[in-house]
Amino acid sequence: MVRRSKEDALATRSQLLDAAERVFLAQGVAGTSLNDIAEAAGTTRGAIYWHFKDKADLFNAMMDRVVMPLQSAMELVGESADEDPLPGLKRALRYAMRQTATDPQTRRVFEVATHKVEYVDSLCAVRMRHLQTRDLHTEQFRQVLLRSAAARGVRLPVPASVAAHGLHALVNGLIQNWLLDPAAFDLESTGARAVDTYLHGLGLD
Numbered sequence: 001m002v003r004r005s006k007e008d009a010l011a012t013r014s015q016l017l018d019a020a021e022r023v024f025l026a027q028g029v030a031g032t033s034l035n036d037i038a039e040a041a042g043t044t045r046g047a048i049y050w051h052f053k054d055k056a057d058l059f060n061a062m063m064d065r066v067v068m069p070l071q072s073a074m075e076l077v078g079e080s081a082d083e084d085p086l087p088g089l090k091r092a093l094r095y096a097m098r099q100t101a102t103d104p105q106t107r108r109v110f111e112v113a114t115h116k117v118e119y120v121d122s123l124c125a126v127r128m129r130h131l132q133t134r135d136l137h138t139e140q141f142r143q144v145l146l147r148s149a150a151a152r153g154v155r156l157p158v159p160a161s162v163a164a165h166g167l168h169a170l171v172n173g174l175i176q177n178w179l180l181d182p183a184a185f186d187l188e189s190t191g192a193r194a195v196d197t198y199l200h201g202l203g204l205d
Contacts, residue, residue, distance in 0.1 A: 013051045015041045020062050021108055029059060029126070030118040056125035059117075063129065066109045071133070074140045084151035085144045086204055090195060093171055097191040100175055101182070111179050134172075138164045145202070154203045163202055170198055 019041035023032050034055060038045045052058040074092060099106050119127040141164035149156050156163055174194060178187040199205070 009051075012041075012043060012047055015043065016048060016051060016058070017062050017065055020058055021105070021112065024059070024062070024112045024116055025108055028116045028118065029055070029112065034058075059126050060129055063109060063113060066106055071137075074137060084148050086148040086151075086199070089141075089144050089148070090192070090199075093195050094188060094192045096171070097175065098188045101178070101187045107179070110175065114176050115179060134168065138168045141167050145204070148204055152204065156202055158202075167195070167198060170194060 016037060019037050020032075023036050023040050027036065032055070034045050034048050037058070038048055041047075048058065052061060100110055101107070113130070117126055117130075138161075142160045145156060145163050145167070146160045149160075158166075171191070174187065174191045178185065
């Protein structure tokens, strides 16, 4: 009986997260109430509060359920023992863009996270999550660029932190613009060429 109750609770939680993805995508995060999500999930508002503290907590749980492309890609680079991590970085970024373009749930959650969020007071925790993720990826880029420059015996033309922010803005901007209009360009091939061009400008061919 206890096991059945746990299974039911997990099933309800999953239904709520599935519903949150759909409703957030359709209405935006700020424009969605917990009642909207409960109705879409075929459950009650009380069921939401059983599993989540508030809407921001529900949003973050939805994000935690999907390993975002850049996060998983950079973990692979960080685990690499290669002297020059640049080839691994290029592969990782290409993988991130391919996953965004081809995996429906990743694309859906990424679109919610980038285009369907307003940083109103009730969503301060969401804003903090975005900032923490940005800072993490920028620092990972900074370390990779420094390691690659050292391995190649070159000096970056700008501080590594500046180069890392630029690379993050490039990749993030490509993904956000592709999500606005997926027919406008091929994310993987265009993104790979743009990254190659940026790294060439840093003297990292």
